[in-house]
Amino acid sequence: MRFDLNRDGWICWPEREDLSLEFMRLLAAAQEGGSTVSECWLTASRIDFTDDDCWYDEWSKTADANNDRGFAAFAAGNLVTARSNWLRALNYYSAAAYPFDLAPDKQRAAVSAMRECAANYLRHRRPRGEVVSIPWLSEFALQGYYLPAHATKGPAPVVICIGEPGHRKEEYLFKLAPHAFERGISLLAVDVLGDETGLPFEQLMRHQKLESAIEPVMDYLVGRDDVDDGRIAILGDGWSSSFVARGIAYDPRFAAAVCDGGIWDLHEQAFLKRRMASAGDDTGWSPETSRILRNIRCPLLITVGGRGWLKTDRVTELADQLGVDRRDVTLKIFERAETAAAQGHIDNPTLANEFIFDWIASRLGTGCVSFDRQPQES
Template sequence: MRLLSAAQEGGSTVAECLATARRIDFSDDNSWCLEWTRIADTNDERGNAALAQGNMPTARSNWLRAVGYYQAAAFPCDQADEIHRRAIGRMRECAVKYLRHRQPAGEVVLIPWPGGHALEGYFLPAAAGSKPAPAVICIGEPGQRKEACLSKVVRYAGDRGMSVLAVDLLGAAAIAPFEEIVGRSDLESTIGHIMDYLVGRDDVDEHRIAILADGCGSSFVARGIAFDDRFAAAVCDGGIWDLHERAFLRDRFAAADAGFGSGRIFSRVARNIKCPVLISTGERGWLKPERVRELYDGLRADDRDVTLKIFTSEETAAAEGHADNTTLANEFIFDWIASRLGIATN
């Protein structure tokens, strides 16, 4: 579903997805990876041929699709598997080729993170003549890769004059120390280090930086912005998961201790978020809409600038992470970001 949805953004084609799916032999454990790698290789080679002929738009389009197909190939494989390593390596190569040959060119950046694990990001500057430009950080849940942002969000930011820093927690290696990363007690500190990098750039307007938590609710992003008042706007769960856990514990132990959880259910995370927040979810997401609205009402306390958008099944974008229609969700999300950063979109 994610691959088919990416077709709207240039991250795949419907015809290639269906043709590849038909070739997969589900009695062969390696068939999934091999078939997606095959179609990815085809797009990569097609992009290289277009580059040699001077057809840059075609080259970029093919590399962008190859990125998505290589990621699909690696998805079900163990990180130590050779197929996984090759797919991730080829995916990164195609992403770098796309960055280098877009206008204006993007760049691969390394962001220090205490503990010896440097964060890797892709910085895609806004169009020439708009410096210093507002910027948006796009970061996913631990385990999600930044390459998906290239097709998913870059166009929406660029159309509105924003630079993009796409970053993940996996670093530059094909085999990432996933368990080590997720187990860190200071996971939310990532956000501050990323912001430190951006405000140090001459081509970024440090007063107009937003963050987009891609994929799931990304509560670690909410924790990160709660203690960093440099953000001008944020699209994340706003600490809803934290509030949900607290409510669960209150209800669970209320019978044993009548005093437990009395009064308002509020968290340190939610209480400390200063910037405007958009909570964007679907009615078929990980929490029921009525539960999200209940928690949202708590976040709205003290007149905080919190916006809630729940996409319905009728309008689509209602799946977890808006995977069924990222286009519709991103139009709403980036219009909201632009309004909070003071960007005219007419």
């Protein structure tokens, strides 16, 4: 197995940049409980990186081993170990389904196994989590996982963690949920991939604006008795579009938001403007985009990596445009020297999430939880 190690510490198989990125995500997940470093390297050592089927087979084997250990631990009454193994298994199944050109039947099998592991984890979590279905379109429901922070009779603050297209919500069970739980915040993990019982996602993308998914998610939470509807935040994970920013622009119910703030839309608009100008078509600033972005009234956090897809000076310039007449806009840039500097902070999600959830907790008025005083379900 030959790989390159660049100056930023990236492990790279030159012939497969896509799988290299996924492998880095898997390694980084180890510090959040989504993998183990040894299992990642052992699995990678068996993979022919030019063969998507080989990638699928080997990660599926590793996932199966963790899933089996989870059931064995559960049978022995060791729930902590069972939950840990199910979390790793669902992440490995997610990796198995990753290759874009993977046969549909194999992808469906991996996704089904991943969701089964997630359901087992939620079922035996304390407090117990829920698999929820949120109506969106007539032929496309959103699937989510609701994880209460602690057993309580009163309504609790909640953060919606929603993935950009291509990001699966199962990752948030180990990546984000512990950060929320430790700060007394419940979590709703959701993505825009649906429950795979209706329209294919690719067909949906051609006919539906993704930002329309935000309102029904908020409606669902507001309708729950255990949610403090005055303390609901949203975190858009992935940072490859501005659909979360567009979705919250005209919804005053959000108490805080962590997303790109519309920067991606601004960047794409500027790019198209330059292209059109070079072709002799003079296009100006879009009043609609400006109006949407300036209508985000809740406190806003924008985090970006110094090695991300946009240069930091460009991000700062665009963020300054968003900050006009605003009272609470925070821009955090993670530089190369501290890590968490890659796109989406995939090189060190822990560092970024600590900052993000401290910021969310400060806006929602929560703090660290003393676990020994929290009531637990039997």
